[in-house]
Structures are given as C-alpha cells and as structure tokens.
Amino acid sequence: MDWTVFSFLAADAIQSGTIYALLALALVLVFAVTRVILVPLGEFLVFAPLTYAFFLPPAVSGLELGGQIPGTAWLSATLLAVWAVLERGHPRRALGLLLAAAGVVALAWVGARGVPPWLGWLLAVLVVLPLGPASYRLFFEPVRNATVLVYLIIAVGLHFAYQGLGLVFFGPEQYRLPAVWGGQTTVGIVPVNNQAFLVYGFAVLAMAGLYFFFTRSLYGKALRACAVNRYGARLLGISPSQAGYVSFGIATLISAVAGMLLAPLINPAYFQGFLLGLKGFVAGILGGLVSYPLAVVGALVVGGFEQWAGYASSAFKDALVFALLLPVLLWRSLRSHEIAEEE
Structure with a gap:
C-alpha cells in the first residue's frame, strides 16, 4: 500500500465514519433514555431521500412518478392516526395528532405537485420525522417495563416491516438525487466531493447541538435524568414517556437529515438502510452504548477498518467489520459477574 492508496482509503474512511458516527449518536441517545436499540434507524435514513425523489421534477430525478404522494406520507399519517385513537381519552391531544396526520399528507401533496428543491428537501424530512415518535408510542411504550431483549425483538421486527414497506413504496431501484453542493475539492492528492x-x-453541528442540549437546556437535563434513573426522574415529575418521544424524534431527525446529505453520494435504495444502521450499531457498541465521544471514536474506527478490509478482501469486508463486535462482547462478558436470573 503506497501513500496514494492510503490517502484515498483515509478519505473514504472519514466519510463512512462520519455517517456511522451520526447513526451511533442517535442509537446511543435512544438507548440511554429508553433502553431500545433502534434497529430501524437505517430505514429512517433512506426513507427521507427516497421521499424527496417524489418531490423532484422528472428532469432532475430521472423518474416518472406522476405527482404521486410517497408511501412514507401515508405510513406517517396512519401511525399518527392510530396514536390519536389510543389517546381518545385526551380529546385535545387526539385532535392534535389527527391534525398532524392530515398535515403530513398535505405537505406530501404539496411537494408532489412541484416545489423548489430546497422546499422539497425540507418537506421530505418533515414527512419522515413523525415515524420515530409514533413508532415509540405504538410499539415500545405499551411494554415500557420490558427487558432489553424484548425491545430488541420488537425493533428487529419493525426493521423488517419498514424495509418491506420501503420495497412496496419505492421499488427495488436506486434513485439518483441532485447534490446540494456540486463539484469536487482536491485535498492533498484526493478529490473530495463537496457534498x-x-x-x-452536519456531524459537527449535531455533536455540538447535542452537547449544548444536554448541558444547557431543561429538556436535555430531563432526558439525562431519565437516562440515569427512570424511576427517580418520574418521582421528580419528569415523564419517561415524553423523554422517549423526544429521544426518538431527535434520533429520527438526525438520521433523516444525514440521509438527505448522504443520498447524492450513494444513490439510495430501500435496502441500504440496514447495513448503514448495523455499522452504526457496531460503532455504538464499541462505545459501550453509553458514551457519545466513544461512539464517535468507534464510528471512525469502523469506517477505517471497513476501508482497510475492503482493500484487503472486498468479499469479506462486511463480515470483518461485524467481527469487531467479538472482542468487545468478550471483554464485556468477562467484566460482568451478574447472573441473569438474579438480575
């Protein structure tokens, strides 16, 4: 491996590691507050740019979608409507959810009729955003005292459901989306896409935003309290349910915006979210699923190891990346002296 190859691999590692860092931050946030490993986070990442494709003219997207409302809008509206039914004991809250469901469909209808690219970009994020909090309310909150394993089983089931719906909504093809910032900039000897x-x-902004949110805002401190001790936070008047909605909402927002920015670089398709989310999960595991800085470091390690593995043996690239979990899990098992039945 000469300096040229190393430089290109390093540039790709930083780009991949940044995406995994965003997903790892979102996963750590959700797990710390709710003990849910949000496996469908990768689906939220690809749903946003795929929804955006429906808001672009055929000359830009290269697809004849005919002004259709994307399936993600109907999915978000349906989940919000079911949520409203569950909140029928609180008429004002139920009415707000029904209005939100109608608003999502209205936004998608406006976007499908043709809007400027910047507005379609924003509408796509807003259409996907309710999926996170609604998923928490409908699938995780009813079993709020379940174990992490039960939450994981539910999350995996949601992943398969959302991935299957993605195939129905968007088909098997990849979508070519325009870049927000086109062209390339040469850094050293490596041409880097401006996108x-x-x-x-955005990664730097998200990390800084999360830091100030958790250290300076009242809502952020409430989420930290729920992450440290849910029962103690409830005694102090902090609602763990509200904390769950906020954490799922922030995680969905981070993944949706990351997907929109990443889309011109990868040409998204319905099936790409799973591997991206899984590698973000590996990065989170390397950070212990408790530390944001360690999750970022773990993401950069995953990105660098992935590029090296692809260079050494492209056929086993993904397998080698996932093998990073083995020494971490072994180390954690050796440190743990608890017995499951006693716990």
Whole structure:
C-alpha cells in the first residue's frame, strides 16, 4: 500500500465514519433514555431521500412518478392516526395528532405537485420525522417495563416491516438525487466531493447541538435524568414517556437529515438502510452504548477498518467489520459477574 492508496482509503474512511458516527449518536441517545436499540434507524435514513425523489421534477430525478404522494406520507399519517385513537381519552391531544396526520399528507401533496428543491428537501424530512415518535408510542411504550431483549425483538421486527414497506413504496431501484453542493475539492492528492463537506459540517453541528442540549437546556437535563434513573426522574415529575418521544424524534431527525446529505453520494435504495444502521450499531457498541465521544471514536474506527478490509478482501469486508463486535462482547462478558436470573 503506497501513500496514494492510503490517502484515498483515509478519505473514504472519514466519510463512512462520519455517517456511522451520526447513526451511533442517535442509537446511543435512544438507548440511554429508553433502553431500545433502534434497529430501524437505517430505514429512517433512506426513507427521507427516497421521499424527496417524489418531490423532484422528472428532469432532475430521472423518474416518472406522476405527482404521486410517497408511501412514507401515508405510513406517517396512519401511525399518527392510530396514536390519536389510543389517546381518545385526551380529546385535545387526539385532535392534535389527527391534525398532524392530515398535515403530513398535505405537505406530501404539496411537494408532489412541484416545489423548489430546497422546499422539497425540507418537506421530505418533515414527512419522515413523525415515524420515530409514533413508532415509540405504538410499539415500545405499551411494554415500557420490558427487558432489553424484548425491545430488541420488537425493533428487529419493525426493521423488517419498514424495509418491506420501503420495497412496496419505492421499488427495488436506486434513485439518483441532485447534490446540494456540486463539484469536487482536491485535498492533498484526493478529490473530495463537496457534498461530503456538508456531511462533515452536519456531524459537527449535531455533536455540538447535542452537547449544548444536554448541558444547557431543561429538556436535555430531563432526558439525562431519565437516562440515569427512570424511576427517580418520574418521582421528580419528569415523564419517561415524553423523554422517549423526544429521544426518538431527535434520533429520527438526525438520521433523516444525514440521509438527505448522504443520498447524492450513494444513490439510495430501500435496502441500504440496514447495513448503514448495523455499522452504526457496531460503532455504538464499541462505545459501550453509553458514551457519545466513544461512539464517535468507534464510528471512525469502523469506517477505517471497513476501508482497510475492503482493500484487503472486498468479499469479506462486511463480515470483518461485524467481527469487531467479538472482542468487545468478550471483554464485556468477562467484566460482568451478574447472573441473569438474579438480575
């Protein structure tokens, strides 16, 4: 491996690691507050740009979608409507949810009729955003005292459901989307897509935003309290359910915006979310699913190891990346002296 190959691999590692870092941050946030490993996070990442494709003219997207409302809008509206039914004991809250469901469909209808690209970009994020909190309310909150294993089983089931719906909504093909910032910039000897700099900028902004949110805002401190001790937080008047909605909403927002920025670089398809989310999960595991800085470091390690594995043996690239879990899990099992039945 010479310096040229190393430089290209390093550039790709930073780009991949940044995406995994965003997903790892979202996963750690959700797990810390709710003890849910949000496996469908990768689906939220690809749903946003695939929804955006429906808001672009055929000359830009290369697809004849005919002004259709994307299936993600109907999915979000349906989940919000079911949520409203569950809240029928609180008429004002139920009415707000029904209005939100109608608003999602209205936004998608406006976007499908043709809007400027910047507005379609925003509408796509808003259409996907309710999926996170609604998923928490409908599938996880009813079993709020379940174990992490039960939550994981539910999350895996949601992943398969959302992935199957993605195939129905968008088909098997990849979508080519326009870049927000086109062109390339040469860094050293490596040409880097300008779109990648937007991904890096959003990652820095997300990390800084989460830091100030958790250290300076009342809602952020409430989420930290729920992460440390849910029962103690409830005694102090903090609602774990509200904390769950907020954490799922923030995680969905981070993944949706990351997907929108990443889309011009990968040409998204319905099936790509799973591997991206799984590698973000590996990064989170390397950070212990408790530390945001360690999750970012773990993401960069995953990104670098993935590029090295692809260079050494492309056929086993993904398998080698997932093998990073083995020494971490072994180390954690050796440190743990608890017996499951006693716990």
